[in-house]
Amino acid sequence: MSSNVLRVADFSIFPGPRYEVLGPASGEEFRDTKLLPALREHGANLIIDLDGVISYGSSFLEESFGGAVRSGIDPAVLLKVIENIICNDEPTLKFEIESYVKEQTSQL
Amino acid sequence: MKKCTEDRRRHQLIRQGQLRRWLKRNKWANLRESSRKNSSRKSKPRKILIAPQHIDLYRKDNYEALCSFLIEFRSAASQNSGVIVSFRNTETITAAGGILFLSEVDRAVTKYGRQRVKAIRPPSTTAKHGRKIQLVESILNQIGFFTLLGDKNRNCPTYHNVECWRSAQGIKADGQVAGELLNTVPAEFLDQDKLKGLYRGVIEALSNSVEHAYPSGRSDGRDALDRRWWMFTAITESALVVLVCDLGVGIPVTIKNTQPRGFLQHLLSMVRLGNANDPDNATDADLIEAATLVKRTRTAKTHRGLGGSDLRQLVEGSKAIPSTKNSGLSIYSNKGRFRLYHRDGTGITSEKRDHRNSILGTIVEWSIEVNV
Numbered sequence: 001m002s003s004n005v006l007r008v009a010d011f012s013i014f015p016g017p018r019y020e021v022l023g024p025a026s027g028e029e030f031r032d033t034k035l036l037p038a039l040r041e042h043g044a045n046l047i048i049d050l051d052g053v054i055s056y057g058s059s060f061l062e063e064s065f066g067g068a069v070r071s072g073i074d075p076a077v078l079l080k081v082i083e084n085i086i087c088n089d090e091p092t093l094k095f096e097i098e099s100y101v102k103e104q105t106s107q108l
Numbered sequence: 109m110k111k112c113t114e115d116r117r118r119h120q121l122i123r124q125g126q127l128r129r130w131l132k133r134n135k136w137a138n139l140r141e142s143s144r145k146n147s148s149r150k151s152k153p154r155k156i157l158i159a160p161q162h163i164d165l166y167r168k169d170n171y172e173a174l175c176s177f178l179i180e181f182r183s184a185a186s187q188n189s190g191v192i193v194s195f196r197n198t199e200t201i202t203a204a205g206g207i208l209f210l211s212e213v214d215r216a217v218t219k220y221g222r223q224r225v226k227a228i229r230p231p232s233t234t235a236k237h238g239r240k241i242q243l244v245e246s247i248l249n250q251i252g253f254f255t256l257l258g259d260k261n262r263n264c265p266t267y268h269n270v271e272c273w274r275s276a277q278g279i280k281a282d283g284q285v286a287g288e289l290l291n292t293v294p295a296e297f298l299d300q301d302k303l304k305g306l307y308r309g310v311i312e313a314l315s316n317s318v319e320h321a322y323p324s325g326r327s328d329g330r331d332a333l334d335r336r337w338w339m340f341t342a343i344t345e346s347a348l349v350v351l352v353c354d355l356g357v358g359i360p361v362t363i364k365n366t367q368p369r370g371f372l373q374h375l376l377s378m379v380r381l382g383n384a385n386d387p388d389n390a391t392d393a394d395l396i397e398a399a400t401l402v403k404r405t406r407t408a409k410t411h412r413g414l415g416g417s418d419l420r421q422l423v424e425g426s427k428a429i430p431s432t433k434n435s436g437l438s439i440y441s442n443k444g445r446f447r448l449y450h451r452d453g454t455g456i457t458s459e460k461r462d463h464r465n466s467i468l469g470t471i472v473e474w475s476i477e478v479n480v
Contacts, residue, residue: 012284014282018315022315025284054304054307059315
């Protein structure tokens with residue numbers, strides 16, 4: 001069983017655009033290759049660490065986390081994970097990601 | 109046959125001691141004949157274009173002059189004879205003017221080859237104390253203009269501000285390219301909060317360029333399929349500026365293609381006085397401003413269109429990140445310019461204007477006042 005800590009900085013310290021077709025280190029790539037597998041393995045016990053990167057575009061975050069809801073992840077599990085998210089570099093990221101998940105949930 | 113006759117004549121003259129005079133007379137005749145043949149094969153000379161006195165977009169008159177110059181440049185570069193750009197009158201290059209100028213020349217060189225475009229370097233000016241100043245040439249060296257043409261950079265003085273000018277380009281929204289360019293800005297000019305705000309905006313601008321700027325050919329008629337973006341970071345006399353430029357169809361076109369008409373009318377009602385919200389009658393500046401507000405309105409029902417707030421965040425701030433004092437966002441696209449700025453003491457204001465000429469593309473610029 002792999003660690004239940006998912007560090008975005010291990011994926012890239014330069015989070016990119018929304019879609020893979022637009023450029024490297026996209027939200028789509030992060031979601032499909034890192035986030036979804038980790039959520040399926042660890043569920044609500046997953047710890048996501050957002051620190052150590054230059055910054056995040058809103059499109060990257062929405063495609064990663066809002067896109068996880070669109071991909072079938074239970075919003076309740078995702079919101080639980082977001083409660084424990086590590087984001088000391090930019091504390092407001094937690095609330096921003098939460099808003100994307102809630103907004104996507106309301107459109108289901 | 110003619111050669112046999114000439115040889116026979118030559119031998120006769122040798123016998124008669126008149127060879128030297130004969131050779132001289134025929135030499136000039138042969139030269140005239142050679143010249144006549146060569147002149148009929150001469151190609152059309154290169155067109156010489158005088159670059160504007162101010163390569164700049166900030167002032168309206170300079171904007172129109174630069175756009176007019178670029179119309180002529182594109183036409184001349186497309187001719188087989190090519191073009192020479194003379195900088196003999198150029199006194200200043202500003203960041204926005206510089207990035208547009210470089211990207212247009214780069215596009216032409218990529219399409220037609222280096223041999224089509226040549227340059228005459230700017231003259232040096234003399235300061236009060238008699239020292240020569242070569243600021244324009246220094247900037248052109250720094251942004252890689254002469255390297256682009258295949259010329260070597262000439263030795264000229266380095267200037268502290270100019271050394272901080274950096275450029276990059278690409279065809280994908282590559283955060284690493286953008287981030288590494290931002291990291292070249294000295295830390296004294298860019299703290300972590302501002303760096304994060306700038307990166308957010310830049311990655312969004314690059315994404316927009318890659319996704320929307322080039323759905324079709326550019327309307328300059330040159331049929332050059334070039335999907336690049338260009339990025340500058342520069343320290344001017346009083347500000348750090350970061351710019352992203354593309355030579356695509358422009359925001360006024362893409363917003364009409366990507367947003368439903370009814371929603372676009374709603375956005376225009378927010379940015380235009382009165383009830384004039386017909387997208388077909390909106391100016392380019394109105395459409396640019398509307399594009400930055402796409403996610404702000406609750407009418408938007410999709411998860412897309414978040415980037416407008418990213419572009420504005422450095423200036424306006426967000427729930428937890430304060431706005432940056434003495435900062436600005438300027439977006440030039442086709443004929444329009446929209447500007448949002450925060451002046452210490454007066455808060456956040458916006459202005460917009462439209463021009464006679466189009467830059468045929470988009471430039472997004474962030475500026476932060478710094479002590480240089």
